Amino acid sequence: MADSKIAKDKIPELLKAVSADYELYAPTAEDGTIAFRRIDSARQATLDYRNTAVSAKELFLPRAEVVYEFDGEKFLDDALLDQKRVVFGMRPCDCRALALLDLNFDTEQIKDPFYVTRRQNTVVVALACNEPVSSCFCTAVGSGPYSDQGADVLMAEAADYLSARAITDKGKDFMKQYGKLFSADGSADWKKLAKEAEDKIKRKPEFGNVKASLDERFENDIWEDISQKCLGCGACSYICPTCYCFDLVSEKTAGRIRKVKTWDCCMFGLFTLHASGHNPRPVNSARLRQKLMHKFNYYRERYGVDGCVGCGRCVRKCPVNLDIREVIEQVAAAPNATTEE
Amino acid sequence: MPQRKNEIAMRNPYRPILTEIEKITIENEARDLKTFRLAFCHAESADNFRYECGQFAELTIFGVGECPIGIASSPTDRGYLEFTVKRYPDGLVTNALHNCCVGTRIGVRGPLGNCFPTDRMEGSNVVIVGGGFAFTTLRSTIRYILHEKNRGRFEKVTLVYGARSPGELLYKQELERWQGRDDIETHITVDKGDETWTGKEGFVPAVLKEVAPNPDNAIALVCGPPIMLKFTLPVLTELGFGSGEIITSLENRMKCGIGLCGRCNIGSKYVCKDGPVFTYEQVQALPAEM
């Protein structure tokens, strides 16, 4: 399908039409924060944003969701999402994160029905990124400001219009459904736009050999050094679009027992604590190592890709400016024999 | 019933099946080890729950929580499941479970994880080494092997099992029955006996060395506390067992039990999904984070 285009001033009309047919989520600016919120007549989307403070992961993996409800005799029907949704304006990094989450939650042997229904019922309309910020490093992890992975439709902002390209069948259906709002000739110079955007990413950390360098440095004093400043909070994980680790917690209220799946974080000391008191990762350094290993070593080992999309949120929001780009470089530069002799 | 617009034939992997505690056996003197026999509440779940030796299940105390426990009954035991659970003072679920009485509803999610390689063990001598309460899935395996339908598939079976004291040995009546059989060689030992104890005294590795099972055409299954493993594995290696022929079972804190929640990994391997059964060779390749 050829690219089509829509004038920027027609976007509100498009979103209005979409919100009549779908549950629509788009970036909005409220209380000084940009976040994906439900768009209805009372709320306007904004296109004037670099990226949202918190990733759109929450729309697919809610911070807490009930995975079963039991009344003491029988289980109630699973509360699977059955509305059709559109998420408009996700950046390519965040869309690619969905492709990475699919690798974990939607496998041949096992599927998380809650995640999978959310994915299936959601059309992801991505907006390519023309203005990466200084903390972005998507190009270092095999993505880019114009990556179309995980998106159903990718749009690119050019002059006074958006050029749109359907990526998946779901995207094609979406473009067909709203075709009358688009004009057929949407030929923007995507290559040139992508190049310009990529050139704006000034700091390009070298992540090519990160798996090998981590392999060689599991036992290494560098972890102790790097983790010293880490507070062990979950800010980086909770705003990360690819961090998916979760906890299952029981909840009991009158007559109802629920199992709740909540976000969790490998940086928390209790994450791996056994009932016996034994903890395989008893200190911060082991936990920070796990976090990096999971993203840049284990993920690649299991799925052939890094579990990071380079959105830079952790760089922006770390309370102590522990910069993952720098950490990877420091690990790679560390002498790789253990210092114990 | 209203039809979902987007019906997806997906099993909810977080939802347990219902069972009921049928029998509780206190296993040790310290009374912190109990065996729970669970009966399926629905006939179809009894048919669907097909497991193998070495697998585990997540047990749910409704409203309290869930914990992963190795299946102690044998696949040849039909109609019920058995789990031997140690109560830890800090363990939310194990405490609640120990407070349960016969008839309590327990949720079971499973069977989970991989299993002991009974196919590979076929036609081989089997050496089973267990210590303390890490004997549950080994018990399952012994019951399976000794079952009349299966015994012919395996060659010589040697068991070395030890506990701290006579009162801490699991499955005492069963051990006695096994000692009376001639198709399994049993060596039961305790670290320190009491006035009634007439059996062996000594640590498992030392007894194993003395028994010196022949490594030819043999597979060793070893489960026990870390300290026992640390000293037992070198003994087996010394006896000539290859690290691919030594098989053990690991544990870690788990939540989902199906490789999704990202908690129980050692290196890139999930204990819940890629394990809990690993060969010594595989364990040696894992990073030291256990």
Add this chain to the structure above:
Amino acid sequence: MTSAQDQIRETAAQLLSEGKADLVIGFSQGTRTMRTTPCFVTEADDAGQLVWNSYCSNNLAVYLPKCFAPDPRLREQEPPPKVAIIAKGCDGRSAVGLITEQQVPRENLIIIAAPCEGMLDADLAQQLVGQNQIVSAAESNGTITVKDDTGKETKFDRKDLLAEACRFCKHRAAPVHDIAIGELGQTDGPLAPDERFEEFVNKSTAERWEQFSGELSKCILCNACRSACPNCYCKVCFADQTRPDWTGSGRKFSDVISFHLGRMFHQAGRCVDCGACVRACPVGIDLRTFTYRLVADAQELFGHVAGLDLEQSPALRTFGADDSDNFITEPE
């Protein structure tokens, strides 16, 4: 006259080379504009990494309990290290609090008081600049000139970029210190009246609840506020306890509220109003409007100001025979 930064470097190098300190906790250049990052110097040769500027916002006292906590991997613990900390007023007050709460041995701690005129808030500057990203900032005579990625320059008065807690800081200098660097800042009275807090206090109960629950509805339960707080050193936080389970699964909004009320109130009489929780919050919750009540009340009700005095007991660990009874419900 040498700059405070040079003096800090010299002092750190000297302490380390003379063996008076095993570790100096300070700041080094961050990877982002208008940011520094906590820095742990153990060799005199590395003291040159230390910086001192308007962006040294973190409360470094958060690391002190960790320096003296037992290492779970060791059977036999090593003797406690001698630690030096570069301290603003708030770091210093938190350190005093930790000493009085017996988390840090006084004899192993060297407090190096550094001059502080209030630290600047990079996020605030970015917010004022808008969507264009700040790429550099320069300070001269109380004016901050920031440049964004379009090349545009914006000038700010220093006081307009102060972090909120710094704007109302009453104790800029570490009240207890072993070494003083340069001219320590003024130690009495805030730079400005706390309008935001006053405005909140004057609202009706319903309005306050609306604002409180509105702010907390942003919470993602990442625990950054807890982890960034020097006072949060509990071995197992109440929020992580399972028996009893104080805060629920986190699914219900009341779970979130319970966590925050519990966490905040645990700071009663201990909070030094450093703003670490506010800065750490990735979703920008205005926690200070709520926690400041505890600071104000400790002073108002018991004349207690946390972290000024090594002999002082935490406000809620002690009592007075004539403490007020006016909150008591009397039957008719």
Add this chain to the structure above:
Amino acid sequence: MAEQNNNDWNPKIVAFLCNWCSYAGADLAGVSRMQYAPDVRIIRVPCSGRISPLHILSALHRGADGVLVSGCHPGDCHYISGNLVARRKFSMLKNFIEHVGIEPERVQFSWVSAAEGARFAGLIEKVVENVKRIGPSKMATVTAQ
């Protein structure tokens, strides 16, 4: 919820009473056959000093419409100073929860001695009346925006 007629509605109130004074006071009210509102669930604690603010917050979190904490009068503590330490905590907690917009009536404190059966009955009436006036707790029902 707002439409509810508060007179027909029975609040759930949790009362933490110290073993030595207030619980004995409640006992006295009972054996003296004094009538008071039945909306209070009593939890006996060794001393008002035993009550952590978390207990109070937890009661609200789990759906209590009101919480009452009562101990010995200052100076009369069985443990000498338990209630004095408690008094500091409670006065700060009372201000704090009010500060964040929870009605001050939601959490109430009082001193009742073992001899004050009538005072106890009167206190319960007052506490229940106060809670009824402000209606059901919004803690349990509040949802994020």
